[in-house]
Amino acid sequence: MTDVVDLLRAALGDAVSTEADALEAARADKSGQRSAGAPLAVITARTVEHVQAVLRSAHEHGIAVVPRGAGTGLTGAAMAGPGELVLSTAAMTRILEIDEADQVAVVEPGIRNADLNRALEPHGLRWAPDPASREISSVGGNIATNAGGLLCAKYGVTREAVLGLDVVLADGTLMRLGHRTVKGVTGLDLTALLIGSEGTLGIIVGATLKLTPIPTGAVATIGATFPTIEDAAAASAAITAARIRPAAMELIDPVALAAILRHLGLPDRAPGTAHLLVQTDGEAAESEARAALAIITALGGTARMTTDQEEGERMLAVRRAMHPAMESLGQVLIEDVAVPRSQLPAMFAAIRTIAERHGILIPTVAHAGDGNLHPNLVYEGDEVPDVIWRAAGELFEAALALGGTLTGEHGIGTLKRRWLVDELGDEQLALQRRIKQAFDPRGILNPEKVF
Amino acid sequence: MTDVVDLLRAALGDAVSTEADALEAARADKSGQRSAGAPLAVITARTVEHVQAVLRSAHEHGIAVVPRGAGTGLTGAAMAGPGELVLSTAAMTRILEIDEADQVAVVEPGIRNADLNRALEPHGLRWAPDPASREISSVGGNIATNAGGLLCAKYGVTREAVLGLDVVLADGTLMRLGHRTVKGVTGLDLTALLIGSEGTLGIIVGATLKLTPIPTGAVATIGATFPTIEDAAAASAAITAARIRPAAMELIDPVALAAILRHLGLPDRAPGTAHLLVQTDGEAAESEARAALAIITALGGTARMTTDQEEGERMLAVRRAMHPAMESLGQVLIEDVAVPRSQLPAMFAAIRTIAERHGILIPTVAHAGDGNLHPNLVYEGDEVPDVIWRAAGELFEAALALGGTLTGEHGIGTLKRRWLVDELGDEQLALQRRIKQAFDPRGILNPEKVF
Structure with missing residues (x-):
């Protein structure tokens, strides 16, 4: 296998690295997990041809290839171990085209989501997917995981914002999937199939993105507290049921809220207090926010509403402080279940029961507009203890029992593999494996x- | 093979028909085409178990099965011929659930699109896909073709409005794909893959649909005429470029307009006159319509705008009269190319050149908001003459050369099979066939x- 590395180095020069630091970095992502050992080499592709060359060699010699973007995934999908090659597209960061008339951008996969959106802003356009990681995650990674984010209940997930993909298959074949038009139904929709495939079907080397106008009009923001998380979740469900469509609607449970307030140096709230953030935008921003405010107050919430942009940002900062606040608690396993919106109160109750049963902390935030919860299972030490895995398993069971899914936006990766069959069943899993084989016969x- | 029909009749009773009328009806769809001869039998499934029973038998005996819904397709995908069984889901029309809180409906595939939307209306909800055929086409057929329609530039295509599918595979296995949650990335997105697969991967026997609130606020409608279709297309492109998002924006070329005016008994316009219809909705309906009107006038259009609902409906009636008006011209082959929106003027010019070269009429309407054109190739007699096929081929070439696609919303079926490879290329076509085989190994x- 070293021979292959030598061959690749001869062909690709300094794009191939076997430096200890590079190998070590490729063992991990942002999941807190780490592979069993160092991979063979890290190839930082600068062109599509580099990607093709690596896959042709790997295919010929039967060597595993781990595709990698910015390495910000939360499920271990980009972690590489012994005997594997790492193929990174992080250096392919060019914007090849921004077409204002057709509202389309053509980009390389390595560009950061926020960098792309900064480049689009002067054109009055944006690429709607906005994962919380947008400053550090790449467009290619967003596509490989079908990333969601704060805005997707109103503005859609990644799948709805990609028109076409350039993909290199396992044998090195370059394939152009999809189209540049808004609509198109020519043959099977392989673009949609590749989105969220987590590097198992092909390597994304280019993307034709559907852009949308940056919303105009006011932005209104509401910060509300409730005596319990169930009350807060009931209010968010009532807002959805009232046909209000917030741009963002975030729930923060009492355990998470306490940690965030401590992290930000703000005064404590009464035990059990939960937080609900609602932001509306567009022409109806104010009237929608006033309607949401009335619901919140009627359901026992204490709320403040503003149309001042800076004050709105300060309110959202509470939610944005979640990740750093978690770091002060210890290590966390970040989970990602989704349930039908009406089941949010039941899911929060299930999380509390599981935390109490195992004597652990599970601070939880949720994108309430689409029923997607991020329970953070807190633990000490370098390894995820068995009790955390057991609690995670019970979380998944609870979500599935409520008509939900294992993962709303992070993917399966290595972390949730053991539960995949619980959701898909044996027959669908077998079918998915046959499809994988149609793309990648040597695996x-x-x-x-x-x- | 008659044995299989006998076996099915023994198992399914009067769900199995070999009546001449039923067999004859299944030879055709709304494409104007007809299969080479009568199929073996038509099975009208009333339950999922019926569908499974038919497929188990067919799979065992290697008999072809043609899935069929309302039979309103425009590409021959539901046409059945000698040696084939027809499996119809047209009688499975129940709405199993409407969940207002989660904005989800669970339905059987045979329900008509418009019937579903009438049932949803009292709940203030709708299923957004609105093909022009909505009164006669089924939800299952809408899904099998990823149907578009007048509203999809603003409100999305079918793929964006389906959360989960119950599908019976070729061997009779029932599989539940997708989920009930708004978000979900567990494994490969087989729901998206099935949408638009035209009955080649499995038979849709149930669907979990994502509903959206019926838009509130005013509706504004503009009817405009221009001296040429290129002028009208330039105005529609300018409206899109100005970040206005009409609910519907329809172009009618001079040949189509003349036929429609004649059909409706309205006075002729000057030769070359083209029509542009724009409808805006939601809170910003009026301000958006006024902005569109300013663009239309600045670009040489003569326009009328109304916020009166009845007058708006009368304006739209011009577009709705397209199909009946075509019937007065002769037989038509309805095409369905899509191009990037900025290429609409170029595509209209190409269509005129092709029509003149062959001495045929190609009245054309377009969903301008998403660049989707429906050229209607007019001919006489029962068979599509060679000159029409040649002209269609040139249309496809022109669309592909402009960065477009063969089909925006009707699908490939039998009509466009011969051109499929021109868009996909040999390698992607081979990959699509391998995926087909993963679902349906006996074909x-x-x-x-x-x-």
Whole structure:
């Protein structure tokens, strides 16, 4: 296998690295997990041809390839281990085209989501997917995981914002999927199939993105507290049921809120206090916010509403402080279940029961507009203890029992593989494996991930 | 093979028909085409178990099965011929659930699009896909073709309005794909893959649909005429570029307009006159319509705007009269190319050149908001003459050369099979066939369609 590394180095020069630091970095992502050992080499592709060359060699020699973007994934999908090659598209960061008339951008996969959106802003356009990681995550990674974010209840997930993909298959074949038009139904929708496939079907080397106008009009923000998380969740469900469509609607449970307030140096609230953030935008921003405010107050919330942008940002800062606040508690396993919106109160109750049963902390935030919860399972030490895995398993069971899903926006990766069959069933899992085989008959692309 | 029909009749009773009328009806759809001869039998499934029973038998005996809904397709995908079984889901029309809180409906595939939306209206909800055929086409057929319609530039296509599918595979296995939650990325997105697969991968027997609130606020409608279709297309492109998002924006070319005016008994316009219809909705309806009106006038259009609902409906009636007006011209082959929006003027010019070259009429309407054109190639007699096929081929070439696609919303079926490889290329077509095989190893589901 070292021979292949030598061959690649001869062909690709300094794009191939076997430096200890590079190998070590590729063992991990942002999941807190780490692979069993160092991979063979990290190839930082600068062109599509680099990607093709690596896959042709790997295919010929039967060597596993782990595709990698910015390495910000939360499920271990980009972690590489012994005997594997890492193929990074992080250096392919060019914007090839911004077409204002057709509202389309053509980009390389390595560009950061926020960098792309900063480049689009002068054109009055944006790419709607806005994962919380947007400053550090790449467009290619957003596509590989079908990333969601704060705005997607109103503005859609990644799948709805991608028109076409350039993909290199396991054998090095470059394939252009999809189209540049808004609509198109020519053959099977392989673009949609690739989105969220977590590097198991092909390597994304280019994307034709559907852009949308940056919303105009006011932005209104509401920060509200409730005596319990169930009350707060009931209010968010009532807002959805009232046909109000907030741009963002975030729930913060009491455990998370206490940690965030401590982290920000703000005074404590009464035990059990939960937080609800609502932001509306567009022409109806104010009237929608006033309607939401009335619901919040009627359901026992204490709320403040503003149309001042800076004050709105300060309110959102509470939610944005979640990740740093968690770091002060210890290590966290970040989970990502989703349930039908009406089941949010039941899911929060289930999380509390599970935390109490195991004597652990599970601070939880949720994108309430789409029923997606992020329970953070807190633990000490370098390894995820068994009790945390057991609690995670019970979380998944509870979500599935409520008509939900294992993962709303992070993906399966290595972390949730053991539960995949619980949701899909044996027959669908077998079908998914046959499809994987149609793309990658030798099984070299991101093996032991997802399936 | 008659044995299989006998076996099915023994098992399913009067769900199995070999009546001449039923067989004859299943030879055609709304494409104007007809299969080479009568199929073996038509099975009108009333339950999921019926569908499974038919597929188990067909799979065992290697008999082709043509899935069929309302039979309103425009590409021949539901046409059945000698040696084939027709499996119709048209009688499975129940709404199993409407959940207002989660904005979800669970339905059987045979329900008509418009019937579903009438049932949703009292709940203040709708299922957004609105093909022009909505009164006669089924939800299952809308899903099998990823149907578009007049509103989809603003409100999305079918793929964006389906959360989960119950599908019976070729061997009779029932599989539940997707989920009930708004978000979910567990494994490969087989729901998206099934949408638009035209009956080649499985038979849709149930769907979990994402509903959206019926827009509130005013509706504003503009009817405008321009001296040429290129002027009208330039105005529609300018409206899009100005970040206005009409609910519907329809172009009618001079040949189509003349036929429609004649059909409606309205006075002729000057030769070359083209029509542009714009409808805006929601809170910003009036301000958006006024901005569109200013653009239309500045670009040489003569326009009338109304916020009166009845007058707006009368304006839209011009567009709705397209299909009946075509019937007065002769037979038509309805095409469905899509191009990037900025290329609409170029595509209209190409259509005129092709029509003149062959001495034929190609009245054309377009969903301007998403660049989707429906050229209607007019001919006489029962068979599509060679000159029409040649002209259609040139249309496809022109669309592809402009960065477009063969089909925006009707699908490939049998009509566009010969051009599929021109868009996909040999390698992608081979990959699509391997995926088909992963679902249907014996190739019994809708053979000779699409691929």
